Amino acid sequence: MATRVFLSAGTEPSMRAIAREAGVGIATLYRHFPTRESLVDAVYRDQVVRLTSGAHALLGRMPPAAAMRRWMDLFGDWIAAKNGMLDTLLAMIEAGEIAHAHTRTELLTAITTILDAGRAAGDLRSDVTADDIAAALVGTFTVAPRPGHEAKAGRLLDLLMDGLRPAPGRP
Template identity: 90%
Template sequence: MAEEELRAPRADATRNRDQLLAVATRMFAAAGAEPSMRAIAREAGVGIATLYRHFPTRESLVDAVYRDQVVRLTTGARELLGRQPPAAAMRRWMDLFGDWIATKNGMLDTLLAMIESGEIAHARTRTELLAAITTILDAGRAAGDLRSDVTAEDIAAALIGIFTVAPRPGHEAKAGRLLDLLMDGLRARVP
C-alpha cells in the first residue's frame, strides 16, 4: 500500500466531512425538495471542491447521511438504555426515528433511486432498526415497564403511520402527542 493510503485523514479534513454530514442532514430534514450540493457546501462553510472531495456524487452524500442516521438509531437504542429506564428510552428513541424520517424529506428522490438500483439495502436497514426496537422492548419487558405482547414490527408500523399523518417539520406537536399516546399503549399494566 502506498504511504498516502495508510495515513489517517487530517484533522481539518475530518472536521470538514463531519460538518458536511451535519449540514446535509439538517438541510435534508428541512427541505421539501433536494437542496443543491452548492447550497450544502455554502451552508457548511466550505467550497464546493471540498464537498466533492469528500462526496464525489450526490448519491455518495445521500448514502453517507442515510448510513449515519441508521447508525445513530441503532447505537442510540443502547445508549438511551444506558441512561434511562426502558419506557423513557423507547419514547426518546421514537423521537430519533422521527428525525430520521424527516431527514429523508430532502433526499427522497435520490434515496428511492438508490434503493431501486440496489445501492442501499432497504431490507438490511429494516432488520437493523427492528433489532434496535427489540433491544429496548426486551429491556422494558425484563423491567416490567413495557408490554410483552407487542413486537418490534408493531412499533415500526405505528411509527410510520404517525409520521405519515404528522410529518416533520411542521407537525412536531401533533407527532409528539401521537407518540405519547403510543407510549401509553405500550406500557405494561399492573393487574
C-alpha cells in the same frame, strides 16, 4: 451538517445549499462526496447507525420506557431526513445501492433491544412486537411529518407510549 439540511428541506436541497450550510465551498463538498449519491449514502448510513447504536446508548442513560420514547424522536428525525433526499434514495434502492431490507432488520433489532429491556423492567408490555412499533411509527410520521408537525407527532408518540405501558390485567 448535511443531515440538518436534509432534515429541514421540503425537497431535495442542492449540493450548493448543503455546502453553504456546512460553511465550505462547493469544490470541498465534491472532493469529499463526488456525487449526490455518495453524500446521500453517507447521511443515510450515519442516521441508521445513530438509530441502531442509539438504542443501547439510550438504555445506558435512562429507563427503558423513556429510552423508547426518545428513540421514537430519533426515528422521526431519520424519517424527516429521508424525506429531504427521497428521490435520490429511491433511485439508489432501485439500483441496489442501498439494501432497504437490511436497514429494516437493523431498525427492528434496535426496537427489540429496547422492548426486551422494557419487558424485563416491567416498563413495557410483553405482547407488543418491534413490527407493531415500526408500523405505528411509520403511520405517525405519515400523518404528522417533520418538519412542521412536531407538536402533533409528539402527542401521537406520547399516546403510543401510553399504549405500550403495561396496565393491570394486561401483559
